[in-house]
Amino acid sequence: MTNETAPRGHVVLVHGGFVDGSGWQGVYDALKADGYHVAVVQNPTLSLDGDVAATRQVIEGMPGPVTLVGHSYGGVVITEAGNHQKVTSLVYIAAFAPDKGESVSTLIADPPPGAPVPPILPPNQGFLFLDRDKFADSFAGDLPRAQAEFMADSQVPWGVDALGGAVSQPAWRTKPAWYLIATDDRMIPPPAQRAMSERIGAQTVEVSGSHSVYVSQPAAVADLIKQAAAATD
Numbered sequence: 001m002t003n004e005t006a007p008r009g010h011v012v013l014v015h016g017g018f019v020d021g022s023g024w025q026g027v028y029d030a031l032k033a034d035g036y037h038v039a040v041v042q043n044p045t046l047s048l049d050g051d052v053a054a055t056r057q058v059i060e061g062m063p064g065p066v067t068l069v070g071h072s073y074g075g076v077v078i079t080e081a082g083n084h085q086k087v088t089s090l091v092y093i094a095a096f097a098p099d100k101g102e103s104v105s106t107l108i109a110d111p112p113p114g115a116p117v118p119p120i121l122p123p124n125q126g127f128l129f130l131d132r133d134k135f136a137d138s139f140a141g142d143l144p145r146a147q148a149e150f151m152a153d154s155q156v157p158w159g160v161d162a163l164g165g166a167v168s169q170p171a172w173r174t175k176p177a178w179y180l181i182a183t184d185d186r187m188i189p190p191p192a193q194r195a196m197s198e199r200i201g202a203q204t205v206e207v208s209g210s211h212s213v214y215v216s217q218p219a220a221v222a223d224l225i226k227q228a229a230a231a232t233d
Contacts, residue, residue, distance in 0.1 A: 007035055007036055007037035008034060008035040008036050008229070009036050009037070009064075009065075009067060009226075009229035009230075010036070010037045010038075010039075010062045010063070010064050010066045010067065011036050011037070011038045011039070011066070011067045011068075011069060011225055011229065012038075012039050012040075012055065012058050012059055012062065012066050012067070012068050012069065013028065013038065013039070013040045013069050013071075014041045014043065014051075014055055014068070014069060014070040015040075015042075015043060015071055015072075015074050016070070016071045016072025016073035016074045016075075016095070017045055017073040017104075017156075017158035017162070018128075018129070018139070018155045018156055018158055019151065019155070019156060020042060020156050021042045021043075023071075023151075023212070023215050024040050024071075024214065026215060026218030027214055027221050027225070028040060029218070030218050030221075030222035031225065031226070034226065036226075036229070037062070037063075037064075039058050039061065039062065040058075041054055041058045041077075042054070043074070043077065044159075045073070045156060045157070045158050045159055045162050046159040046162060047159060047161045047165055048076060048077065048080065048103070048161075048164075048165020048166070048167075049165065050162075051077045051081075055068075055077055055081040056081050056084055059084045059086050059087060060084075060086070062086060064086075065086055065087075065232070066084075066086045066087050066088065067087075067088065067089045067090075067091060067225060067228050067229040067232070068081065068082050068084075068089070068090055068091070069090075069091040069092075069093060069225055070091070070092060070093065071093040071094060071095055071214045072093075072094060072095055072187065072188065072211065073095075073096060073104055073158070073162065073163075074093075075092045075093075075095025075096040075097050075098075076095075076096050076165065076167060078092070078095075078171070079096075079097060079098055079167050079170050079171055079172060080167050080168065080169065080170075080171070081171075082171030082172070082175060083169055083171045083174075087171065087175060088175065088176075088232040089175060089176050089177070089178065089228040089229065089231065089232045090171060090172055090175055090176070090177040090178070090228075091177070091178045091179075091180075091224060091228045092177065092178070092179045092180070092196075092200075092202065093180045093182075093213065093221055093224075094181065094182040094185050094188055094193060094209075094211055094213055094214070095179075095188075095193075095196075096196065097172065097177070097196040097197065097199070097202075098166075098167045098170065099167070099170055099199070100168065100169065101166050101167065101168075102166060102167055103163060103164050103165055104162070104163040104164075104165075105163045105164050107192075107196075111189070112189065112191060112192070115189040115192075116138065116186040116187075116189065118130065118138055118139075119131035119134035119135070119138050123160050126159060126160050126161070127157035127158060127160065128157070128158045128159075128160060128163070129155050129158070130152070130155065132152045132153065132155075135148065135149075135151065135152035135155075136149065136152065137186065138186045138187055138211070139151070139152075139187055139210065139211050139212060140210055140211070140212040140215070141184060141186065141210040141212075142209055142216045143210070143212055143216055147215075148212075151212075170200075172201070172202075176203075176228070176231065176232065177200050177201065177203070178202055178204070178205075178224055178225075178227060178228040179193070179196070179197035179200070179202035179203070179204045179205075180204075180205055180206075180213065180220070180221060180224050181193045181194060181197060181204060181205070181206045181207070182207060182208075182209045182210060182211060183206050183208050183209070184209055184210050185209075185211045186211065187211040188211065190206075203227070203228075205220070205224055207220045207221075
C-alpha cells in the first residue's frame with residue numbers, strides 16, 4: 001500500500017506533563033514515512049477531563065480506527081479517552097496506566113525505597129514545574145544537554161487538578177494494550193512501569209532510554225506503535 005492510496009493506519013499521539021506535543025516529531029516522522037495517518041494532541045494539562053476532551057476531539061477527526069498512544073501522564077488520558085468507539089488499541093510509552101479510581105497522585109503516593117524522586121517544585125498558583133537545574137538528569141538524561149535545557153526552559157505548567165484526575169472506566173480492560181518500558185527512567189521507576197504493564201496485560205518491550213524515550217528513541221517507539229496498529233487491523 002502506498003501513501004497515495006489509503007493510510008496503513010491512524011495513530012493519535014498524546015503527550016504528558018511539563019511538555020507539549022512537539023516532542024513527538026521523531027515518532028510522527030517515522031510513522032508518516034511508513035504510510036500512517038498521524039495526529040498529535042495538544043493537551044491543555046489543566047485537568048484530566050479537559051485533556052480527555054481534547055483527545056476525543058482529535059480521535060473524532062480521524063477517518064478510521066485509531067491506535068491511541070500516550071507518554072507519561074498521557075497514559076492516564078488514553079486510559080479514559082480510549083473508550084471512544086474508534087480506538088482499537090492502546091500504546092503506553094513510559095506511561096501511567098491507572099485502574100478505575102486511580103490518578104497520577106495515587107500512583108506516585110508511595111514510591112518504593114531508593115526510587116528516584118522527580119524534582120517537582122511546590123505548587124505555584126495551582127501549577128507544577130520541574131526544577132530547571134535537575135530537569136535534564138531526571139526527565140531527559142539521554143538527550144543532548146542543549147536539547148534538555150531547552151525542554152527545561154520551555155516547560156508547560158502542569159495543573160495540580162490534572163494529577164488528581166481519576167479514571168472512571170479504564171479502556172485497557174476491554175481493548176488490547178502495548179507498553180514500552182524505559183529502563184533508565186528517573187521519573188517513573190522502571191519497576192513501576194513493569195508492574196503497570198503486567199497489570200493491564202500489555203505486550204511489552206524494554207528500551208534503554210530516559211523518560212524522554214519518545215524523543216531519544218523514536219524508531220523503537222514507532223515500531224511498537226506499528227505492532228499495535230497491525231495487530232488490530
